[in-house]
């Protein structure tokens with residue numbers, strides 16, 4: 001596996017591959033990798049001739065009171081996971097390689113970024129769209145792989161690619177969970193033993209929501225209320241939102257249909273966790 005730290009190295013290698021007629025897949029990550037990330041890389045390995053993964057904790061997508069400084073990092077372990085998942089090149093730049101000190105050009109997206117996580121994380125999706133645009137320009141992949149775990153991000157990237165004519169196919173990959181149902185996340189490492197147990201309320205609530213939908217529920221308000229009641233049964237959980245939104249516009253809907261998104265953000269102690277399901281996707285087994 002090639003480890004590249006500069007934009008020039010990446011461009012040169014990708015140019016060689018393209019000259020040989022090979023297709024390239026990209027998996028952007030912030031590192032501290034787990035099986036969720038590996039699933040994107042394996043999908044890319046299956047669908048593309050060469051796979052590039054990026055490991056970059058992107059400072060401009062963190063708010064002033066967020067966890068940029070404490071975000072977990074372990075590049076050596078990340079390399080093992082990437083190698084096993086079939087990654088051909090990792091791009092692991094310093095912040096100074098990605099951003100000049102006087103950076104003043106950003107990619108921003110309206111409407112889709114105003115709901116769900118965007119409502120409480122000002123500037124977050126601007127940071128995401130900017131770094132992903134830069135990675136798209138650097139790697140020029142044929143396909144890029146994103147997790148449904150970050151469903152709003154997936155919808156936003158798809159829209160950005162359409163609106164800015166990137167000409168890249170965006171592939172959404174299913175949420176990978178722990179055996180007990182908790183969605184895998186680099187931030188799960190922040191949880192104490194008690195909080196880890198309490199965090200199960202997210203996947204249990206998702207499961208309950210899927211059961212209601214499976215039983216024919218299509219009214220957003222009723223579904224949200226039932227899910228809020230379930231979340232309230234866990235004393236350590238403080239829900240930030242439970243929303244039902246159109247699957248492509250991310251705007252709230254009164255009644256929902258296949259492809260729409262049921263999403264939540266919940267604080268367990270100081271840790272903010274998210275979980276969701278797209279209506280019509282297979283129900284999670286827990």
Ligand code: AMP
Nearest residue numbers: 029030031036146147149150175176184
């Ligand atoms: P992150 O490192 O958290 O920025 O995530 C990088 C990519 O991995 C994003 O596309 C995430 O949606 C995806 N991802 C993170 N956790 C999971 C998971 N549990 N299942 C599937 N994809 C995931």
